[in-house]
Amino acid sequence: MKFVLLFGPQAVGKMTVGQELEKITDLNLFHNHMTIDFLEPFFGFSPEMWRLSTLMREEIFSSFVKTDKYGMIFTYVWAFDQQEDWDFVEKICETFSKADIYFVELEAGVDERLKRNTTPNRLEHKPTKRNIEQSEGNLLSTMKEFRVNSDVGEIDREHYMRINNENIGAEEVAKMIKDKFGLL
Numbered sequence: 162m163k164f165v166l167l168f169g170p171q172a173v174g175k176m177t178v179g180q181e182l183e184k185i186t187d188l189n190l191f192h193n194h195m196t197i198d199f200l201e202p203f204f205g206f207s208p209e210m211w212r213l214s215t216l217m218r219e220e221i222f223s224s225f226v227k228t229d230k231y232g233m234i235f236t237y238v239w240a241f242d243q244q245e246d247w248d249f250v251e252k253i254c255e256t257f258s259k260a261d262i263y264f265v266e267l268e269a270g271v272d273e274r275l276k277r278n279t280t281p282n283r284l285e286h287k288p289t290k291r292n293i294e295q296s297e298g299n300l301l302s303t304m305k306e307f308r309v310n311s312d313v314g315e316i317d318r319e320h321y322m323r324i325n326n327e328n329i330g331a332e333e334v335a336k337m338i339k340d341k342f343g344l345l
Contacts, residue, residue, distance in 0.1 A: 163233075166262065166265065168237045168239070171274065172278040174326055177283070182335040185336065186345060188234050189225075192236040198289050222253060231345065234327065243307065269325065273299060291298070322341055
């Protein structure tokens with residue numbers, strides 16, 4: 162089994178790259194908003210929503226590793242200055258301990274991410290992003306509050322790649338990931 166953790170700041174293109182990677186591999190995409198957008202109408206962006214989202218994700222991961230599926234892509238905004246995010250990633254890695262785990266970090270400048278924040282694909286698949294003013298405010302405040310890209314050398318994993326995808330299309334990024342890690 163393969164597990165691709167595709168991470169980076171909001172609107173960097175994680176889901177879109179994941180969609181393209183899913184098209185050219187046998188991996189299944191589980192983007193982080195699949196749980197967020199399911200729970201937000203019931204609980205808002207509350208601690209209870211985040212607790213349930215984490216619980217659902219962990220249960221999905223635990224069940225998925227018991228299948229004979231080729232693998233999964235999971236997208237995540239990782240706050241590198243928050244221990245709970247490191248703990249969550251470690252827990253995912255423990256769940257997928259018998260899988261080949263690949264870390265793919267995306268980065269792009271804030272101006273490009275603000276443009277991507279309003280793309281039709283993003284708004285179609287992420288209902289909570291349709292309030293553009295709120296979504297943009299969240300993107301900007303998260304940058305000030307958290308460190309959402311790693312420092313050089315901080316990710317100490319055998320299978321790790323960092324891609325500045327500001328001027329690279331999602332299809333090309335997906336092909337880069339597939340080729341680098343020999344995914345089927």
